[in-house]
Amino acid sequence: MRISIYHLFLLFIAGLPVIAQQNSNDKNFLLDHFEETSQNLENEISGLSSEQMHFKSSPEKWSISQCIEHIVLTEKMLFEMNFSEMKKTNNPERKGEVKIMDKEILEVMEDRSKKFKADESLIGKGKYNHPLEALTEFQEQRRMVLNYIQQTPLETFRNHITDSPFGPVDAYQSMLFIAGHSARHTLQIEDIKASEGFPEKE
Numbered sequence: 001m002r003i004s005i006y007h008l009f010l011l012f013i014a015g016l017p018v019i020a021q022q023n024s025n026d027k028n029f030l031l032d033h034f035e036e037t038s039q040n041l042e043n044e045i046s047g048l049s050s051e052q053m054h055f056k057s058s059p060e061k062w063s064i065s066q067c068i069e070h071i072v073l074t075e076k077m078l079f080e081m082n083f084s085e086m087k088k089t090n091n092p093e094r095k096g097e098v099k100i101m102d103k104e105i106l107e108v109m110e111d112r113s114k115k116f117k118a119d120e121s122l123i124g125k126g127k128y129n130h131p132l133e134a135l136t137e138f139q140e141q142r143r144m145v146l147n148y149i150q151q152t153p154l155e156t157f158r159n160h161i162t163d164s165p166f167g168p169v170d171a172y173q174s175m176l177f178i179a180g181h182s183a184r185h186t187l188q189i190e191d192i193k194a195s196e197g198f199p200e201k202e
Helices: 002-014 028-045 050-054 064-086 092-097 102-109 131-151 154-158 171-193
Strands: none
Touching: 028 064, 028 102, 028 131, 028 171, 050 064, 064 131, 064 171, 092 154, 102 171, 131 171, 154 171
8 A cells, every 4th residue: 555655656756857966045935835835725615515515527536525535545645655755864965866856746746747646545435524623633634733843954865865666765755645635636626616517605
């Protein structure tokens, strides 16, 4: 399960061109994107009814409730993976091997023309009936991630390189992937709301 989700990340970056590294030299870009994606999700689901939360444009499609549950489950899993990797010894001598830019991770994550199948354990069951309960769990999970980012020096993120079948990435980029994943599924929620037959507001 963990391998399949991480490979999703690696498959995203596999097709990117090799270019000179031009990444952020502070944590603001990372923190700002977490804040932006949190606010965007809240804006999209605030005020939705239970009927709207559970609407499906077709039987095989996800509901908004399922999308949010998937975001929460996946963020928890990805953060635990990254936290575990960060316990390993830093290897700054490999920084020059990282070729992907931070912004490219976000660009490919938000490209929903590329479809991927989620692991069964990360598919939401539709447990959220109202936006408030969904946002409460989402924000609780986000607080753990943000606290960790704020308490961890930038150099620690940038100096921790992990291997993949397609090349090295640093821990900062692995954290950025979490925010990008949320952005991807917030776009999915926008699509659901724009679907034919989406219930009117009560």
